[in-house]
Amino acid sequence: KAGVTQTPRYLIKTRGQQVTLSCSPISGHRSVSWYQQTPGQGLQFLFEYFSETQRNKGNFPGRFSGRQFSNSRSEMNVSTLELGDSALYLCASSGAGRRDEKLFFGSGTQLSVL
Amino acid sequence: KNEVEQSPQNLTAQEGEFITINCSYSVGISALHWLQQHPGGGIVSLFMLSSGKKKHGRLIATINIQEKHSSLHITASHPRDSAVYICAVRLKDSNYQLIWGAGTKLIIKP
Numbered sequence: 001k002a003g004v005t006q007t008p009r010y011l012i013k014t015r016g017q018q019v020t021l022s023c024s025p026i027s028g029h030r031s032v033s034w035y036q037q038t039p040g041q042g043l044q045f046l047f048e049y050f051s052e053t054q055r056n057k058g059n060f061p062g063r064f065s066g067r068q069f070s071n072s073r074s075e076m077n078v079s080t081l082e083l084g085d086s087a088l089y090l091c092a093s094s095g096a097g098r099r100d101e102k103l104f105f106g107s108g109t110q111l112s113v114l
Numbered sequence: 115k116n117e118v119e120q121s122p123q124n125l126t127a128q129e130g131e132f133i134t135i136n137c138s139y140s141v142g143i144s145a146l147h148w149l150q151q152h153p154g155g156g157i158v159s160l161f162m163l164s165s166g167k168k169k170h171g172r173l174i175a176t177i178n179i180q181e182k183h184s185s186l187h188i189t190a191s192h193p194r195d196s197a198v199y200i201c202a203v204r205l206k207d208s209n210y211q212l213i214w215g216a217g218t219k220l221i222i223k224p
Contacts (some may be wrong), residue, residue, distance in 0.1 A: 033212070037155075042215040043200065056211050088155050102145065103212075105157040 002027065004093050008105035014114050018079040021109045022039045025072050025093030032067060032074040033103070037088040046089075049074050050096075078111075117141050120201050128223055133188040135218045137201030140182065144206045148175050148186050151198045151217070160186070160199075165200035191222045 005024040016076050025032050033048040045058040049068035070072045071095075079083055088110050092103040118139045127133055137146070148160045161168050161175040163184065168175050172191075177184040188195055201215040 033213075035212075039135065042216045043202070044212050045213070048211070090155070090157060092157075102159045102162045103149075104159065105149075110155070110156040 004091060004104050004106035004113070006089075006091055006109050008028045008109060009107065010110045010112075010114060012112045013081050015081055015083060017081050018077065019081060019110075019111060021076045021078075021089055021091075023091035023093075023106055025074070025091075026104055029093035029095050029104070031094045031101075032068060032072065032094065033092050033094075034074070034091045035077050035092070036060075037087075037090060037108070046076065073111070081113045083113050086111060098100050116216070117213050118203055118215040120199075120202060120218050122218060123216065124219045125222075126223065127191055128191060128220045129139065131191050131222075133191050133222075134197070135186045135199050135201075135220070137184045137186070137215055138182060139201075139213075141183075141203065141213070142206035143182075143203040146177055146184050147202045147204070147212070148184070149200045149202065151200060153197075173222050180197045181209070186221075193222045193224050197219050 007022045023060045029067040031050045035043050036047040047057045048055050052068045063079045066076045071100050081112050086112045090107045090108045121136045145162055145164045147162050149157050150160055151157045163177045172189045174187040198217040198219050199218045202212045205211050
């Protein structure tokens with residue numbers, strides 16, 4: 001069974017640009033959550049999707065958005081990039097998104113904003 | 115004060131030593147996760163606990179709900195155990211949001 005796949009692995013953008021990151025969950029998983037990891041802040045929750053619906057959102061500005069498709073693949077978009085958006089973006093999937101389920105993580109997308 | 119606190123922040127030990135990493139939290143939770151992150155970013159979920167104790171190989175995780183505390187133990191530590199260990203809690207009254215500890219960087223010397 002293939003794991004969680006995130007693309008691209010690395011990305012370099014300049015301030016003001018926008019970026020779209022992709023996450024393909026494990027086959028059969030319907031919940032996808034996104035996290036931002038920076039050296040200073042650690043891991044922070046961005047949002048979670050289940051069956052194409054956003055169930056919860058963390059404390060990030062509206063420049064951060066996401067969506068989930070009918071095949072459970074999810075995309076995350078960041079508009080008007082700022083230097084502080086440089087981070088490792090991780091997604092995780094779980095089967096039904098139940099509170100007692102383990103999470104399976106992708107390898108992440110390392111975003112550098114210049 | 116952070117809602118999830120891990121200790122120690124950094125830990126260096128010799129191969130073979132018994133390792134304990136602690137996680138304390140101040141919120142109501144439905145579950146607690148222990149995860150491992152190796153250099154390069156990949157995160158692996160080790161345990162998901164809502165009560166008691168779980169064991170997998172040389173790893174043992176315990177949780178005390180009343181005291182709001184969890185520990186991750188590694189027996190007979192090995193250099194390949196070197197990684198960052200992260201504790202994360204799933205809030206009880208939230209829609210599946212996870213709050214993360216800052217992580218414990220573990221280095222096991224041969």
